[in-house]
Amino acid sequence: MSGKARSVGGIRCQLICACALLINTAPDRLLTVPEKGTQAPPIAEPDSCAPLSGERAWQTMDSLARVGSRAVGKPGRSAARAIISEQLAQQGWRVTLDDFDVMHQDRVIALQNVMAHSDHAEPTSILLGGHYDGPPFDYPAVNDGPSGVAVLLEVARRLRCSPATRDRRDLAVVLFDGEEPISAADRGTPLLGSRRVAAKIRSEGLAARLRAVLVVDLVAERELHLNSDEHAPKWLQRMAQLAAVEAGHHNVWDGPPASITNDHLPFSELGVPALLIGDFQYGPVQKGGNPLGAFHHSEQDRLDKLSPDSLLATAEVVFTLVENLLASQ
Numbered sequence: 576m577s578g579k580a581r582s583v584g585g586i587r588c589q590l591i592c593a594c595a596l597l598i599n600t601a602p603d604r605l606l607t608v609p610e611k612g613t614q615a616p617p618i619a620e621p622d623s624c625a626p627l628s629g630e631r632a633w634q635t636m637d638s639l640a641r642v643g644s645r646a647v648g649k650p651g652r653s654a655a656r657a658i659i660s661e662q663l664a665q666q667g668w669r670v671t672l673d674d675f676d677v678m679h680q681d682r683v684i685a686l687q688n689v690m691a692h693s694d695h696a697e698p699t700s701i702l703l704g705g706h707y708d709g710p711p712f713d714y715p716a717v718n719d720g721p722s723g724v725a726v727l728l729e730v731a732r733r734l735r736c737s738p739a740t741r742d743r744r745d746l747a748v749v750l751f752d753g754e755e756p757i758s759a760a761d762r763g764t765p766l767l768g769s770r771r772v773a774a775k776i777r778s779e780g781l782a783a784r785l786r787a788v789l790v791v792d793l794v795a796e797r798e799l800h801l802n803s804d805e806h807a808p809k810w811l812q813r814m815a816q817l818a819a820v821e822a823g824h825h826n827v828w829d830g831p832p833a834s835i836t837n838d839h840l841p842f843s844e845l846g847v848p849a850l851l852i853g854d855f856q857y858g859p860v861q862k863g864g865n866p867l868g869a870f871h872h873s874e875q876d877r878l879d880k881l882s883p884d885s886l887l888a889t890a891e892v893v894f895t896l897v898e899n900l901l902a903s904q
């Protein structure tokens with residue numbers, strides 16, 4: 576274990592921000608119109624069924640970086656949403672935009688989760704999640720947000736192609752909005768999009784149908800040391816470690832246990848097995864500095880710190896874990 580990874584061990588991030596209040600909900604906006612009944616959506620074309628690719632994930636991450644800041648009020652936010660929605664729809668997922676408003680300092684803020692289901696009619700058993708929004712700065716965060724999205728889009732592509740998973744109707748990929756603070760003055764990580772989805776699952780009585788929620792964030796660093804997640808059930812953490820071995824990435828989970836506030840938490844709080852997959856020390860930790868590392872929420876969060884190999888390793892671990900979860904149901 577590297578010194579870098581060791582120093583993450585004592586992180587305790589508290590959810591502080593209660594400054595944004597959910598005030599309105601709107602029905603999902605459907606991007607691909609589902610037929611009546613429960614017909615499975617079309618399978619992606621064979622030429623898009625290539626093996627998992629770090630280069631392809633890198634291109635996605637790069638395109639999300641090029642849209643600029645994805646903070647509230649910035650045009651990069653809707654541009655990122657369009658890139659994500661288009662890729663998922665092309666892969667054969669049923670994509671909807673889940674609109675909701677929050678009240679923040681006397682302003683109404685419109686947020687949108689991007690939701691992709693293999694079949695809307697089936698309760699979800701495995702939910703893959705990550706956030707596409709950006710921190711409230713003028714520069715685009717790249718490892719924070721886009722790395723997880725890029726991995727999830729690559730895994731999503733394979734899920735619609737692999738013989739073992741392409742006919743599953745109970746899978747969902749959700750790219751959350753509102754993970755990040757709305758303004759720089761806010762403290763904490765509000766998790767607005769994931770809290771909304773978790774509340775919806777709870778109100779519909781579907782929490783017990785969820786076998787696992789896997790959330791991916793900060794996974795592109797060149798030297799990747801995934802932290803084991805202190806919130807996750809031991810059996811799920813163990814399955815994740817076995818999936819890494821099976822995928823040929825024996826040492827990827829060599830980060831220390833960490834307790835991080837991210838989009839898995841609203842599901843953990845529902846009693847749903849949830850796992851956060853990421854390396855939550857991004858750059859050196861300086862005394863009195865950001866406990867998640869000097870590059871986190873800084874202009875240093877750029878492509879030059881990152882590697883397609885780390886995206887590929889994470890995608891292979893996540894895909895293997897999903898396959899194994901489905902096989903063990």
Ligand SMILES: [Zn+2]
Pocket residue numbers: 710719755872
């Ligand atoms: Zn962030």
